Amino acid sequence: MTEAPTAAPAALEPRATHLTIEPSILYFGTPVVLLSTENADGTANLAPLSSAWALGRTVVLGLGAAGQSATNLAQRPDLVVNLPDPALWQAVERLAPLTGRDPVPAHKADRFRYEPAKFAAAGLTPAPADLVGPPRVAECPLQLEARATRVRPAADGSFVVVEADVLRVHAAPDIVVPGTDHVDPARWQPLIYNFRHYFGLGAELGHTFRSETPR
Ligand SMILES: Cc1cc2nc3c(=O)[nH]c(=O)nc-3n(C[C@H](O)[C@H](O)[C@H](O)COP(=O)(O)O)c2cc1C
Helix, strand or coil, X not given: CCCCCCCCCCCCCCCCCCCXXXXXXXXXXXXXXXXXXXXXXXXXXXXXXXXXXXXXXXXXXXXXXXXXXXXXXXXXXXXXXEECCHHHHHHHHHHCCEECCCCCCHHHCCCCEECCCHHHHHXXXXXXXXXXXXXXXXXXXXXXXXXXXXXXXXXXXXXXXXXXXXXXXXXXXXXXXXXXXXXXXXXXXXXXXXXCEEECCCCCCCCCXXXXXXX
């Protein structure tokens, strides 16, 4: 049982002190997605991302400007946002040192290598999408077929911001509330990227007043 959303608030503790710090990264814990895009020769690229969020039927992605995924989306707007669960973290990590960009951009050359066959390198299975060119990742319980409507450089030019319309959602039956179109939040678990470490979710704390799947 989770707490009723109307329960009286527990006493909250203001933090007495904070340090001013200069962290090298600000990945404060967002879901990992595996982004499928289409290379110029019709093959698929697959890249792990954590800069991804959804609002309504739009997904927004942040992609390094020198990566193959950004290059692909500037030319071919079809994509699939595949959502791995925590059990897939090692497959995600097998993709981590790879790029579909040949030659490897200079700033990545010391730690990344070119890999044209990312699905095979990760041990993941491509499955055809219904409405877009790039394949879905069969092992991922949630897959969003989408098409980019805007690909534009961020203010400092180091990455691009992609806005994409979601066209079709695929969900494994075991994460769907039977007989509905709702993903069951008690059964779907995103893989979280938390300051470059992988986590699952902890136990449920409660739900917002607008939840359509209260228990
Ligand atoms: C868990 C994880 C999250 C990442 N998040 C992002 C991200 O949000 N944006 C990004 O551009 N790169 C991100 N990266 C790095 C890219 O995956 C990496 O630059 C990769 O080489 C891109 O592949 P591509 O050049 O084939 O597109 C992430 C890597 C990992 C392992």
